[in-house]
Amino acid sequence: MGAVTDDAERAARAQAEAMYAVDRASQALGITVSEVAVGRATATMRVRDDMVNGHDIAHGGYVFLLADTAFAFACNTHGPATVARSADITFLSPVTAGEALVAVAQERVLSGRNGIYDVTVRRACGEVVAEFRGSSRQLDRRPES
Amino acid sequence: MGAVTDDAERAARAQAEAMYAVDRASQALGITVSEVAVGRATATMRVRDDMVNGHDIAHGGYVFLLADTAFAFACNTHGPATVARSADITFLSPVTAGEALVAVAQERVLSGRNGIYDVTVRRACGEVVAEFRGSSRQLDRRPES
C-alpha cells in the first residue's frame, strides 16, 4: 500500500461518488458508503421492518446485500470497471429490525485482473454478525463516464 | 426420496405457507414461493427499478436474496426450524430491470442436522444467471407454531 499516491486515493473516492450517484439500489435501501480508499470501502445500513422475516430476524439476503455493496465499491477503486464474479457469506449471529449494520470491505489480494475482498459485517456494539468474501474481475474497458 | 409420504409433502407445503405469512421481506419484494415439496422450493421475483445499480444492472445482492429465499423455504420443509449457516453464489450473467427471475432450490444432501441445497437462478428464457449453494443447520427446538 506504500506506493499508493494521494492521486490514487482521490481517484478512488471520486469513483465511489460517481458509482453511488447512479446506484438506485443502495440509495433506496438507505445504504451509505464511506471511508473509501484504494481497495477499501465501508457500507452502512439500518435494518428496516420490511427487511425481516417472521420474528424480526433480518433476511440473510439483506446482510449479504450490504456486504456485497461494500465489496463492489472497494473493488472499483482501482479505476477499471470491476464486477463481482462470486461471493460467499457465513452468518454468525442473527440481526433484528432497527439495528444499524456496518460492513467494512478490505482488499486481500489483487492478482492481475482478479481480486479477493474480505468484508466483515458488524452490529453497532462491534460484534461480528457475518463474514463475506468476494471475488472480482476487472473488465477490459475503462469505466464509462 | 421414495419414502416420502403424502403426509410429509402436505406438511412441507403447510410449513412454507406459515413461513411466508410472516415473511415481510419476501412479501415486500414481491417474491412468490411455489412448487414446495420436501427439500424443494421455487421463488420468483421481478427485478424492480429500485433494485438496480447504474446502467440498469440488478444489484447482485438481490439475486442472492432471491436464491436465499428459495433455499430458506426448501430447508425448512422437514419440520424442525432450520437456519442458513453459510452460502455462496457465482454470477454468470447480468440481469436487467424488469426481468422475472426464477430460483429453484433442491436439497443435495441432509446429513444429520446439516443440509446442503443447490439453487439455480434463471431468467425467463431459461438461461442460468447465477448458481447458489447454501448450508443449513436444523435447530434443536421444533418450529414455533
Place this chain on the structure above:
Amino acid sequence: MGAVTDDAERAARAQAEAMYAVDRASQALGITVSEVAVGRATATMRVRDDMVNGHDIAHGGYVFLLADTAFAFACNTHGPATVARSADITFLSPVTAGEALVAVAQERVLSGRNGIYDVTVRRACGEVVAEFRGSSRQLDRRPES
C-alpha cells in the same frame, strides 16, 4: 445433453486418457478415473495409512484432492484446456484409513468459458462424506497434444 454425439463422448474419453497418462500426482496416489463422459468423471481412491492424521482420520486435504481430480477430468472433457479457478468443500463425515472413496463429478452449468461442477464423495456403502463444488475456466489455447 441430448445433442452430445458419439464423437464428443469418444473425444472426452480420449482426452481423459491423455491427461491421466501424464498425471503423476493421481498415479502416485493410486487414484483411478472412470465413467468419463462429456462434463462427467468419476475418481476413486483408497485412503492409505500415510493419508491420515492421528487417530486414523483421513486428512481433509486428501478428500479434497480426490474430488478436485474428478472435477479436473470432468471439466476437461470439452476439448479446450481448462483450469480450476476456485473450489469449496463441505466435510460431512470423517473417513478412516483403508476406506475406498468414490468422487463423482457432474457439470452443473457451462456459461461461455466458465463452468461449475458438483462433486459428491461417498464411502463404499454410499454414504456422502463430502460435497465439493468447483469453478473452471477454459483457456484460449487448445490443449497441448
Place this chain on the structure above:
Amino acid sequence: MGAVTDDAERAARAQAEAMYAVDRASQALGITVSEVAVGRATATMRVRDDMVNGHDIAHGGYVFLLADTAFAFACNTHGPATVARSADITFLSPVTAGEALVAVAQERVLSGRNGIYDVTVRRACGEVVAEFRGSSRQLDRRPES
C-alpha cells in the same frame, strides 16, 4: 489478542506439537509447522515431482492440503478439539515442482464454537498463489491427551 497470556501461547504450541507427532499425513508430505500462536500457524511444503500433473504444474489438491494443514493447526490452538467443517480456495497462480510453498493461517473470527480462518499460500518470492478460507467447529469434548 491483548488478553492472550503467555500460558495460552505456551499451550497453543504444546497442542501443535502433540498434533504433529501423530499426523502421519503431514509428516509423509514433508510439511513442517511453525510460528504457532493462539489462532495462528504456518505450514511449509516443497512441491515434489509426484505432486504434479503433466507439465510440472502442482495438483491443486496439494496446494489445498497445505493450506488445510495450516488451518487445522491454527484452529486447534484454543484447547478444545476442533474440526474443519468447510473450506474454499481460489487459485491465483500455477505452482511448479521443486517450489517451496508457505501457508500462513490467521483466525478471522471465533464466534462461540465456530471459527473462520484465512490462509494465504505464497511461493518463496512472496507472490500469493492461493487464498483459502476455512470454517471450524469446536467439539464438545476436550482434546484427547
